[in-house]
Amino acid sequence: MEFKDVIGQDSVKQHLIEMVQQNRLSHALLFLGKEGSGALPMAVAFAQFVICQPGEAPMLEDLFGGMSALNSGPAFIHPDDIAGEASFKRAEQLIHPDLHFSFPVIARKSGDKPVSNDFISEWRDFIKNNAYGNAYDWLQMIGAENKQGNITAEECDNILKKISLKSYESPYKVLVLWMPEYLGKEGNKLLKLIEEPPPNTLFILVAESEEKILPTILSRCQLIKIPLLENNEIEAALIHRANANEDTARQIAAIAEGNYREALHLLQHAEEDWQALLRDWLKFIIRQMLNDQVKFADEISKLGREKQKQFLRYFNHMLEQAIRIKILGAENIALPENEKDFAQRLNKIAGVSQMQKIIEELDNASYYIERNANSKMLFQALSIKLFHIIQNKIVLEV
Secondary structure: HHHOOOOOOHHHHHHHHHHHHHHOOOEEEEOEEEEEOOHHHHHHHHHHHHHHHOOOEEEOEOOOOOOEEOOOOOOOOOOOHHHHHHOOOHHHHHOOOEEEEEEOEEEOOOOOOOOHHHHHHHHHHHHHHOOEEEEHHHHHHHHOOOOOEOOOHHHHHHHHEEEHHHOOOOOOOOEEOOOOOOHHHHHHHHHHHHOOOOOOOEEEEEEEEEHHHHHHHHHOOOEOOOOOOOHHHHHHHHHOOOOOOOOHHHHHHHOOOOOOHHHHHHHHHHOHHHHHHHHHHHHHHHHHHHHHHHHHHHHHOOOOOOHHHHHHHHHHHHHHHHHHHHOHHHHHOOOOHOOOOOOOOHHHHOHHHHHHHHHHHHHEEEEEEEEHOOHHHHHHOOOHHHHHHHHHHHHHHH
């Protein structure tokens, strides 16, 4: 994986390149980015970039008793040229002997003490096919179902052994530790190693939530923030990487909120007519069509968790567009005509304060869906809450 394979993040890439070029590379980095921002592919690309560097040129004693560098080639290789290095192919395939990975795993049977190496084949497939995926995607890929992933004490011992070995062919040893949030107190085994690693050893931790990382580990790392992607970056990626048409890509990018993983999920269900479904639901709520509300909750409960979350995200998106139209005017908002018309209709049934309250309720519903709440009961309760929020607007207008 090269930097060009990572979507957007040009300023982060330039910063990382300069760190290596100017020899300012810390021994422990924390790549911190929310789901879908690209923190993991950025870390993998950077690790492969570092592994393929030539390192410092060897020093020889000159005629004057000082030391001078032997000119044995470039001391720095730019990312644009890294693919030409002999070691890059092994690094790209994640089989380079000096490139190591650690990540959450599960016990396949009772009594197992799993380590990352037990799942390295699956990990290579995950990086190749789903590098923007999250921990849930990874754990489902390895058959976790309801099992809790973990970075085990045995894995920490394994890391200590790996890093204590001399490098095989690169001047550097690099360990990418994905999701340190899954490290419990056993992570304290790594403190001394992270603080005082062997020479030319680089730790790259990749996380989504700073608050869930052991403070003792967090304090030993240099923070590299990976921001959410811009809408235009997601739109371009969907067109050129996922073969989406321009209109679909633009609409999905607006809803995905900087999360490329979510954008890909939305693209898989782009044929879903969320607007028609939302129109029906709001009609059932406003007209107090109770039997239809119950049927709606029953039908949407059959769609599955991911589609339910996407539906709520679409509703949120339309409410946000309605608020923007209310404040800026419809002529200043770039939206497809059918969405602009629907957003204007939303402004007729709810004011800004009511829409903000609805957004809050939708966010809460998404949170509970993620945690396996009974979706049928959830949508029935949500219908009642939305009715009272909208009714409050109608009463105020009267």
